[in-house]
Amino acid sequence: MLETTALPRNATLSPPLDTRHQVETPEGIDLPLRPAGLMVRALAFAIDLGLRGLIMGLLFIVLAMLGKLGAGLSSILLFVVSWWYMVLFEVLNQGRSPGKQWMGLRVVQDDGTPIGWSASLLRNLLRFIDLLPFGYFLGAISCLQHPNFKRLGDIAAGTLVIYRDRPLTRPELPEALPSRPPFALTLAEQRAILGFAERQGELSRARAHELASILAQPLQIPAPRAVEALNGIARGLLGPA
């Protein structure tokens, strides 16, 4: 995530390449949400569908032994499972039906807050329209053309399916002697160098070398020592140098 926070006056923002949806909070903070696309949502739905089938299959077997009482119960059950399964899970389990939980998704309101009863009921009732004319055709079309991948039910209810944030682990910075950069860095440059140091564990040695040697000339150091020098600057940016 590299972005200059201070843009030159009147600069036009270049449209972002990713699909993040920025929510501006009343505190003036922009929170990025990552809407989930069609495929992952379809998979989550498939999991939910399978699970529902399983639940109903098992309970029907049990209820079939109860005779007429069981028949009444099973039609109530069919009703609850077909219309309320999603709603109950979404509202009571922080926007996650089991399928969504499995795929790392959750449903939130457009402003990033947890989904409530009325929004959840609405988006799941309108699923009936998304299903038309067969196999989620309208829903898929709507999902593919919408910038935030919303199906019709999501548009009407003002909800958004997003990827859940995974807890971050602190990256190990490579050992190096903290040093000062030879000239003042802009914020983006500073973030880039810190990013390079933080992500070095994920890079191969050759790739790290290749990336760092781009900066060898402006830093006026020999290319083989560029990785070490950048790590030093990164450490220097974090703590005393």
Added chain:
Amino acid sequence: MKQRLFENRHKAEWAQFSLHLERLEQDRTTQDLDSFPSDYRRLCNHLAIARERGYSSFLVDSLQQQVLRGHQQLYRHRSQLGANVVAFILADFPRLVREQWRFVLAASLMFFGSLFGFALLVYGFPELIYNLIPAPQVSEMQSMYDPAAGHLGRTADRASSENWMMFGYYIMHNIGIAFQTFASGLLLGLGSVFYLIFNGLMIGAVAGHLTYIGYGQTFWPFVIGHGAFELTAIALAGAAGLQLGWALIAPGRLPRAQALQLAARKSVLLICGVMLFLLIAAFIEAYWSSMTSPTAMTKYLVGAALWLLVLTYLLFAGRQRHAPE
């Protein structure tokens, strides 16, 4: 300030905040966190500072996650439904129905118009019913209401388990129809119009046919009671669907998506009322309408009273300013 110093200075605060977050996320009713809003705003401040000073992605991203979680707790929408069910039933729902009277009127005209219109047509020209309902189903339905064959084609007094079975069936069937009528309103209202008229025609056909062949004495006492709630509910579900469709056809000064959202927020409340009506209807249908001991006259009287009750409720409940809270 260097990042490490910044982190060390605020580390304890952040840890404390994340503990509070966990408590709030696990238990919504947690009350004793008066400092939460101010803590949250301090965290926002820290995030803004961290971004502005170009601190590392790890710090910025983890602060961002905390802020998002805090945002979700602080600005969580209070549920309009769960909080005040009583106020909703006593005042808000009938008020909403009256507020949307145009849609309610349109939906009622479509539904009851096609129902009574077709019932009269079938009564006058009996063979018309076979255009709508296939003959085997007609005869099956006929046997259900045959006055000679006990009551409603079943044993004279149904066992309670059978009532229970029918209760479940009616819930499933009727609320399903109401939901379909509502949701299909998203297709520019056409779906709701279709379901309203289709259901009106079906019920009208059955009513007209049974009256024509002289089974009216078993049919009408059976349906009049729960019909008050059931038929009104279908019309209201249609009205909610029409409202959705109308927001798309004539959004006024708003963009269509926004107009749809506003309409949807109201119509889902209507649907909650509809569900309530249908639960009552299913209960009456399973336990009162199927009883054989009361005379037809009693059933008509009770049915008329129920219709009067529904109409009075929708027209007058919640009118006075000091509505019961």
